Structures are given as structure tokens and as C-alpha cells.
Amino acid sequence: MKANPPLSEAPVVLEQKDDGRHAVITPAQLREELFEPRDEKLASKGAIKPDQSGGEIESNAATASLARLASKAVADEDWERAKAALERALKIAPSAASIWRQLAYCYYQTGDYAQAFAQVQRALSLSAFDEGGSVLNQELIGLINSQVEKIDSESVRD
Amino acid sequence: MAVFTALYWAWLDRRVADTFATSRWSLPAKVYARPLELYVRDNLTLERLEAELRELGYLKVEEVMNRGQYSVHDETLIFYARGFSYWDAPEETRTVRVVFEKSKLSSIYDLDSEDSIDLMRLDPVLIGKIHPRRFEDRELLSFGSLPTNFVNVLVAVEDQKFFVHNGIDFSAIARAMVNNFRAKRYKQGASTLTQQLVKNFYLSSERTLKRKITEIFMALSLEISHSKEEILEVYTNEVFLGQDGNRAIHGFGLASLFYFGKPLDEISVPQIATLVGMVKGPSIYDPRRHPKASSKRRNVVLDVMRSAGLISLSEADIYKQQPILLSQTMNASKRKHPAFMSLVHRQLQRDYSYKDLNESGLSIFTTLDWHFQRHAEKMIPEILEAIEVDRSKTGFQAAAVVADPRNGEILALVGDRNPRLNGFNRAIDAIRPIGSVIKPFVYAYALSQPERYSLVSRLNDRKIEWTDPKGVVWEPKNYDGKEYGSVTILEALTRSLNLSVIALGFELGLKQIREYLVSLGVESKFTAVPSMLLGSVEMSPLQLTELYTPLANDGFRVPLQSIKNVSTKTQQKITRYGLEMRKVMEVETAHLVRHALMRVASIGTARSLKTSLPKAQPLAGKTGTSNDNRDSWFVGFGGDKLGVTWVGRDDNSGTGLTGGSGALPLWAAIMSGTIVKPLSTNYSSKINISNIELLSSSMIPASCPNGELVPIHEESWIRQSKGCDSALERGRFAPVPFQKNKIRRSMFDRIKGYFD
Numbered sequence: 042m043k044a045n046p047p048l049s050e051a052p053v054v055l056e057q058k059d060d061g062r063h064a065v066i067t068p069a070q071l072r073e074e075l076f077e078p079r080d081e082k083l084a085s086k087g088a089i090k091p092d093q094s095g096g097e098i099e100s101n102a103a104t105a106s107l108a109r110l111a112s113k114a115v116a117d118e119d120w121e122r123a124k125a126a127l128e129r130a131l132k133i134a135p136s137a138a139s140i141w142r143q144l145a146y147c148y149y150q151t152g153d154y155a156q157a158f159a160q161v162q163r164a165l166s167l168s169a170f171d172e173g174g175s176v177l178n179q180e181l182i183g184l185i186n187s188q189v190e191k192i193d194s195e196s197v198r199d
Numbered sequence: 200m201a202v203f204t205a206l207y208w209a210w211l212d213r214r215v216a217d218t219f220a221t222s223r224w225s226l227p228a229k230v231y232a233r234p235l236e237l238y239v240r241d242n243l244t245l246e247r248l249e250a251e252l253r254e255l256g257y258l259k260v261e262e263v264m265n266r267g268q269y270s271v272h273d274e275t276l277i278f279y280a281r282g283f284s285y286w287d288a289p290e291e292t293r294t295v296r297v298v299f300e301k302s303k304l305s306s307i308y309d310l311d312s313e314d315s316i317d318l319m320r321l322d323p324v325l326i327g328k329i330h331p332r333r334f335e336d337r338e339l340l341s342f343g344s345l346p347t348n349f350v351n352v353l354v355a356v357e358d359q360k361f362f363v364h365n366g367i368d369f370s371a372i373a374r375a376m377v378n379n380f381r382a383k384r385y386k387q388g389a390s391t392l393t394q395q396l397v398k399n400f401y402l403s404s405e406r407t408l409k410r411k412i413t414e415i416f417m418a419l420s421l422e423i424s425h426s427k428e429e430i431l432e433v434y435t436n437e438v439f440l441g442q443d444g445n446r447a448i449h450g451f452g453l454a455s456l457f458y459f460g461k462p463l464d465e466i467s468v469p470q471i472a473t474l475v476g477m478v479k480g481p482s483i484y485d486p487r488r489h490p491k492a493s494s495k496r497r498n499v500v501l502d503v504m505r506s507a508g509l510i511s512l513s514e515a516d517i518y519k520q521q522p523i524l525l526s527q528t529m530n531a532s533k534r535k536h537p538a539f540m541s542l543v544h545r546q547l548q549r550d551y552s553y554k555d556l557n558e559s560g561l562s563i564f565t566t567l568d569w570h571f572q573r574h575a576e577k578m579i580p581e582i583l584e585a586i587e588v589d590r591s592k593t594g595f596q597a598a599a600v601v602a603d604p605r606n607g608e609i610l611a612l613v614g615d616r617n618p619r620l621n622g623f624n625r626a627i628d629a630i631r632p633i634g635s636v637i638k639p640f641v642y643a644y645a646l647s648q649p650e651r652y653s654l655v656s657r658l659n660d661r662k663i664e665w666t667d668p669k670g671v672v673w674e675p676k677n678y679d680g681k682e683y684g685s686v687t688i689l690e691a692l693t694r695s696l697n698l699s700v701i702a703l704g705f706e707l708g709l710k711q712i713r714e715y716l717v718s719l720g721v722e723s724k725f726t727a728v729p730s731m732l733l734g735s736v737e738m739s740p741l742q743l744t745e746l747y748t749p750l751a752n753d754g755f756r757v758p759l760q761s762i763k764n765v766s767t768k769t770q771q772k773i774t775r776y777g778l779e780m781r782k783v784m785e786v787e788t789a790h791l792v793r794h795a796l797m798r799v800a801s802i803g804t805a806r807s808l809k810t811s812l813p814k815a816q817p818l819a820g821k822t823g824t825s826n827d828n829r830d831s832w833f834v835g836f837g838g839d840k841l842g843v844t845w846v847g848r849d850d851n852s853g854t855g856l857t858g859g860s861g862a863l864p865l866w867a868a869i870m871s872g873t874i875v876k877p878l879s880t881n882y883s884s885k886i887n888i889s890n891i892e893l894l895s896s897s898m899i900p901a902s903c904p905n906g907e908l909v910p911i912h913e914e915s916w917i918r919q920s921k922g923c924d925s926a927l928e929r930g931r932f933a934p935v936p937f938q939k940n941k942i943r944r945s946m947f948d949r950i951k952g953y954f955d
Binding site for chain 1: 236238239240287288317318603605606753754755764772775777778779780781782786839879881883884
């Protein structure tokens with residue numbers, strides 16, 4: 042694999058660990074937040090805004106159908122199928138930060154932390170159109186970093 | 200004797216059972232273009248959809264009745280989709296209505312379930328196969344997928360008692376013996392389908408008594424151990440039905456595609472008759488080489504069908520009148536798109552063995568947009584010829600790569616002006632100095648330090664001399680030989696000034712720039728010398744395309760890929776090549792450079808794009824020319840496409856072309872074959888759009904007409920002037936104040952204005 046920037050360069054959330062919030066989020070909770078948003082406000086996070094150019098707004102039905110496909114695959118823990126559906130959705134709506142986060146979560150689940158992190162960064166780069174997505178981004182980064190740290194400490198023990 | 204017979208029987212039985220079970224054939228790998236996605240979108244035309252259906256062998260009819268047909272009435276296209284078992288989300292067989300409005304796909308509707316369809320994929324276009332030099336090819340069909348009328352015709356013609364005999368048809372043998380005796384020569388055979396299969400599978404073609412007896416024993420044995428359905432299925436897939444160069448056409452599934460361009464369940468009755476007639480002699484009844492013999496044989500089959508009660512007398516008469524319509528598309532066994540296929544092959548060889556690729560019937564799903572690829576292949580020789588005529592020169596070569604910068608998928612790739620030639624692949628293997636297309640990255644390095652540099656920072660465009668450690672003096676010049684004095688980064692990049700970029704390079708540090716280029720992913724070997732700033736770095740068109748992905752993709756570098764996934768012959772996923780990316784620059788840096796490159800394509804060295812591609816505006820681009828005009832480069836991008844073109848000569852002699860006169864018109868001609876999404880004019884929230892008076896690099900009030908709207912990073916300090924005339928009133932330096940959306944909106948209009 043090509044060299045990825047070390048994860049320590051990330052806008053690290055670990056500093057915020059003290060507030061307790063990022064320390065307690067579990068993968069299952071985050072999965073729920075990303076894939077099964079309960080309230081409307083959450084559901085619209087990262088949704089495409091009309092002021093974005095390129096007509097992405099019109100393809101919402103197509104991306105929604107892929108999001109359903111992805112959610113089902115995630116429920117089955119079929120991560121490759123979920124990734125395939127999400128990457129297909131991103132071809133239609135490349136500026137949808139919420140889909141980048143879902144993809145990051147799937148890469149996190151398959152242990153590809155560098156890629157997962159790059160995808161959260163992609164969501165971060167779209168923050169201008171991603172109202173309310175920043176908490177989720179931080180939670181994802183926290184989750185990824187906790188795994189990376191675990192691996193680091195284990196390799197030290199070896 | 201009895202013991203011997205019993206042993207022989209047991210041995211034969213074993214042999215038949217073993218090989219029959221494992222004798223699943225070697226199958227070449229199939230390589231597919233990317234499937235067309237249908238959803239409400241503005242970048243798909245009815246013509247493009249129709250082209251896809253035609254390429255897939257769908258038949259245009261007045262009214263759609265059967266699978267594989269389509270109709271067009273005004274802006275409505277109806278088609279009976281074949282469906283495809285994609286590993287991730289299978290597509291069903293259904294009748295679909297697609298409505299276009301003002302050449303934009305506006306609705307998709309399932310006529311069977313009466314529901315609207317949010318998203319669907321067509322079946323994928325086959326662009327090639329991977330196979331040994333000489334090979335057997337087939338399209339496997341299961342018994343259940345065989346059309347009933349095909350089975351009826353096959354049995355009626357080849358083996359009327361197939362479903363009742365036990366491997367041998369004794370009454371047919373008796374009949375044949377009588378007839379042959381009367382004719383005093385061998386005229387009629389009585390082999391059952393089972394015997395024919397045994398003969399093809401296990402035995403030589405000699406006509407000896409011993410072989411005949413073995414054949415009978417084996418046929419009987421096969422019938423005991425296998426069902427009629429299994430035997431017919433294997434027969435249908437095994438039978439030899441023609442030769443296509445070094446490819447042997449086996450089985451009715453492939454024969455139907457090869458001769459008629461359609462699957463077996465979509466061909467007409469006379470077409471079925473033609474194929475079944477070929478069993479008797481695949482080469483003498485080949486409809487392409489011997490159309491008369493073929494149609495005569497077909498008519499014999501039609502007569503057999505009539506006497507078997509499969510068709511009426513009048514139907515037989517009508518069918519006999521029909522010409523045999525052959526497909527043109529499947530005719531060419533020549534390899535298509537060799538440059539792209541060789542890239543696919545290189546990637547596959549890394550991950551799969553020779554045996555996997557050549558024998559196990561893998562399905563390889565690539566990223567190629569075949570329609571666009573074909574256009575690119577057509578444009579390259581056309582444009583090169585035009586340039587050669589214009590310049591009274593010959594021997595130009597070219598290469599082109601177009602990819603989606605957001606995911607790295609290669610849409611088209613050409614490596615030779617003769618796109619059929621599978622030779623030196625310049626898109627991948629021609630490593631050449633990239634000239635001025637390096638410059639945006641030198642500026643990116645400056646702009647990645649917003650506290651030091653903005654797009655309106657001033658550079659000193661003056662002649663310099665540089666003596667290398669060996670004492671060689673280097674005296675670079677601007678392309679027009681002039682000096683421009685104090686210029687902004689924006690202006691220097693727009694005009695591709697050499698002296699400015701060298702001045703900047705010395706300011707930034709050559710070593711640091713080299714390190715930055717390496718961090719962006721430049722893999723070529725190069726040293727930190729000043730000529731690096733003018734593009735002495737050597738790269739292939741493919742590498743250069745990848746280098747540009749972060750500029751077109753908010754700072755993220757995406758490796759280019761040609762394969763999305765590989766599945767088994769039953770469409771089980773084996774490998775998925777997922778998205779990979781790496782953040783190599785801040786989104787702000789990417790947006791600032793993108794802005795400058797949009798200016799290049801509107802009023803700078805690439806301004807001719809305004810007239811050649813009016814609909815794709817705004818676009819961004821950069822021309823490049825190497826020393827002595829040896830290499831002409833152009834790199835350009837819109838929202839969803841990034842392309843690199845190169846024009847030069849293999850012997851590395853001068854072309855007399857600049858990037859603007861060679862590679863740029865080629866790029867424009869290639870891009871005219873697709874719909875390029877205009878670039879987004881959204882900027883990161885850390886970027887403020889400011890009205891700048893470029894002569895003094897001062898920010899002036901938004902209402903002043905003598906300014907230009909320039910994106911400025913919020914950490915950059917700009918001189919602020921209260922009036923329009925910044926020369927009268929030099930303001931103090933301060934960070935750029937945040938501008939309201941109104942200005943952002945007018946920014947968009949202004950950029951649009953470049954192109955009016």
C-alpha cells in the first residue's frame with residue numbers, strides 16, 4: 042500500500058476524550074447513528090443542499106435506493122457489499138458527506154483504518170455543505186484512532 | 200470373456216462418469232465495460248442509451264414484445280431488459296420505459312410492476328476475452344435456460360427419439376443401414392445426440408468397428424449415470440459450430456452470439472434452424488463463408504420442422520424466404536481497445552495466475568466507457584492528420600488518458616495513433632518530460648502556505664542566470680522571450696511564465712519543492728535542479744493524470760484504476776478493487792490552484808477551449824511543452840472528468856508544436872465525445888472571494904469595476920484599499936474580511952462571464 046499520512050497528524054479527537062463523549066461511543070452506537078438515524082434532523086445530516094451545483098439534488102432517489110441497499114448489507118455485516126453500494130452512490134452524489142462517513146465506517150469495520158481515515162477527511166473537506174456532520178466526523182475519527190492505538194500498543198508488547 | 204466384458208464396462212463407466220463430471224470446459228475470462236447506470240440525470244442522452252442497447256445486441260422494433268428488444272418513439276425509449284446477476288445487486292428481467300425531456304433523462308418506469316425505478320444498471324458490454332493463443336470458446340447455458348423451440352428443433356433434426364432411447368436408437372440404425380445399402384455407400388448416420396457427445400468427448404474420429412463399439416458402450420453408460428437433461432445440456436455447450444481465427448466456436452450459446460449478436464433465447468425460428476443445420480457440417484454450412492449452402496441447409500431443417508409438426512407449411516414457406524441476417528459486431532475477433540486491455544491485463548497478472556485468467560471463466564468488470572473510448576480512438580488519427588497537414592510534417596504520435604478524478608476510474612485510454620495496434624503503449628510506457636504542466640504544483644506548494652502566499656502575491660519576472668556545480672550556465676527565457684516584471688501568481692500561471700516560476704522556486708527552495716512533489720506522489724527519479732521548475736521531470740500520461748487528481752478532487756489523490764471487480768463465472772465476487780485515496784494537500788490549496796487553472800482555460804494559454812467546448816464550461820487546464828517542442832502536453836478537467844493528452848514523436852525529435860497547438864485541440868476533440876460536468880465553483884469556507892485590483896494586488900470595494908474576483912485564503916494578508924483607485928490610496932495589510940454569499944454568487948457569474 043502507498044504511504045498514508047500518519048494518523049497522528051489527524052485533527053485528533055483524543056484530546057477531547059476527557060469530556061467522556063468520544064470515549065464512550067461504541068461501534069454499534071455509531072453504526073446506528075450513521076445508518077439508522079432516528080430523528081429527521083439527523084437524517085438530513087450531510088444531505089445534499091440545493092445550492093450545490095451539478096444537479097446532484099435530482100439524483101436523491103437513486104442515492105436513497107443505494108443507501109437502503111447499503112443499510113441492509115451493513116445489517117448483515119456484509120461490508121464489501123455495503124462498500125460497493127456506497128461507492129456506487131458516491132459516483133452519483135460525490136459531495137454527500139454522509140455517504141463518505143458511512144463508507145469510512147465500513148472500511149473501519151474491515152480493518153482498513155488508513156482508508157477509513159482518508160474518507161472521514163473527505164467528509165471534512167465537504168463541511169461547507171455538511172451541517173451538523175462534524176460531531177459524527179469526530180466520533181468516527183475517535184473510533185478509528187482507538188483501534189490504531191490498540192494496534193500500536195499491541196505491537197509494542199510483541 | 201464375460202469377466203473381460205464386465206471389467207471393460209466398468210472401466211468405461213468410470214471414465215465416462217469421471218470426465219463427464221469434471222469435464223467442465225476451460226473458459227476464457229470475459230472482460231466487460233462499465234455498465235450504464237440509469238437514474239434521473241442530466242448527463243445521459245437518448246442517443247447514448249440507444250447506442251448502448253445496440254451494442255448489447257438489443258433489436259429495435261415497433262412494439263416491444265420479447266426480451267432483448269427496444270423501441271423509440273419521440274423522447275420515449277422502451278426496452279425489455281435482459282437483466283444480469285451482478286454480484287452486489289442483481290438486475291432483473293423487466294420491461295422498462297425511459298422518458299427523456301430536452302435531452303435529459305427525466306423518468307424510468309417498470310411497465311411490469313407499474314412502479315417507477317430509482318436506479319438500474321443495464322447488462323454490461325463485453326469488450327474482450329482473455330485466452331490462450333488457440334482456444335475453445337463457449338457461452339455456457341443450463342438446460343433450464345434452453346428455449347423449448349430450440350430443443351424441439353435440435354431433437355427433431357438430430358435425434359428424434361432422444362427423450363425415449365437409452366443412448367442408442369436401434370430403429371434409426373436399421374433405417375440407416377437399409378438406406379446406405381440401397382445407396383451402396385455411407386450416406387446416412389444414426390448417431391444419437393448421446394453418441395455424438397461421447398464421440399466428441401472421448402474418442403477419435405476414425406471410423407473403425409472397435410471405436411464404434413466403444414462409443415455404443417459409453418453412450419449406454421452415460422445414459423445410465425446421467426439424466427436426459429444433463430446430457431442435452433452438455434451437448435448444447437460442447438458441439439463445435441465454427442472457427443473464428445484461432446478461436447473455436449463451441450455450443451449454441453456462443454454460436455448464437457457469434458453469428459446473430461443475440462443470446463439463444465432471442466433469435467428467430469429461421470435463425471435457430473440455421474444453427475441446428477450447422478451441426479452436420481460447421482464449416483460447409485457457415486452462414487458467413489457459405490451463405491448459399493447455409494440457407495439451403497436451413498431450408499432442409501425447416502422442412503424437417505414442418506414434418507415434425509413444429510411449424511405449419513405456410514410458416515415454413517415464409518421462413519424460407521427470409522434472408523439470413525448476420526451480426527456485424529461479433530464478427531471481429533480482433534482485440535478491441537488493446538491499450539486499455541493491456542492495462543487491465545497488467546493489473547490482473549499481479550493478482551491472478553495464468554490458469555485462473557485463461558481457463559476458469561472469470562468475469563472482469565472494468566471502468567471503461569466503451570462509447571467514449573471508441574470516440575477517442577477515432578479522434579486521435581483525425582486530429583493528428585489535421586496537424587500534420589497543417590504543419591507539413593509526418594510521424595506524429597499521441598496518447599490520451601481520461602479518468603474520473605473523484606474515484607480514479609479510467610474511462611478511456613489510447614496509446615497509439617492506430618488504436619487497433621497492440622504495440623508500444625504510450626499512455627502507460629512513454630515516459631517524457633512534462634514541461635509546464637508541472638507549474639501548478641510549484642504554485643500549490645506556495646499556496647499551501649497561505650500566511651506567505653496568495654494568488655495575488657507578486658513575483659519578479661526577470662531574466663536570471665544560473666550556473667550549475669559543473670560550471671554550465673543556464674539562461675531560461677519566457678516562451679515569447681519577454682520579461683514581465685512584477686506579476687501576480689495568478690497572472691504568471693495564466694500566461695505560463697517561466698521566469699516567474701523560477702523566481703518563486705528559488706524563493707521556496709528547490710529541495711523543498713522536490714520533497715513536496717514526492718509527497719504528492721511523483722515516483723520518477725529527479726533531482727532538485729532549477730530545470731525541474733520548468734518540467735524536466737519525466738512522467739507517463741497515466742502517471743501525470745494521477746498526479747493531477749488532487750487538483751480536481753479537493754486535495755485528494757486517487758490511484759487510477761481500470762478494474763472494479765472480478766467474479767466467478769456464476770457471478771460470485773472474488774475481488775473488489777475499492778476506492779483508495781490519500782489527502783495530499785489541503786482543500787483550500789486545491790481550490791486556489793483550481794481557480795488559477797480555470798483562468799488559464801478562460802483567458803490564458805488554454806482559452807481556445809471556450810469555443811471548442813462551450814457546454815462544458817467552466818473547465819480548468821494547463822498546457823505544457825518540453826524543450827525544443829519535443830512534447831506537447833495538455834491536462835484539463837471538469838467536474839467529473841480529468842484528461843491528459845500528449846503529442847510527440849517516438850524518436851524524440853522536435854514537433855514544432857506547443858501544448859496549445861498539439862495536445863490541446865486533441866483534448867478538446869476527445870472531450871467533445873462525452874458530457875463533461877462543469878467545474879464546481881464552490882470554495883472551502885476558509886476561502887474568501889475578494890475584489891482585487893491586480894496591478895497592485897490590493898483589495899478594493901466590491902462595487903469597483905476595475906477589480907477581479909479572486910479567492911483568497913482567510914489566513915492570507917492582503918493590502919486593503921478604501922477606494923477603487925488603489926494607486927492613490929495604498930491601504931494597510933490585513934486578513935481578508937469575510938464576504939457574504941452575495942459576493943460568492945457574483946463570483947460564479949463572473950466566472951461564467953469569462954466564457955460568454
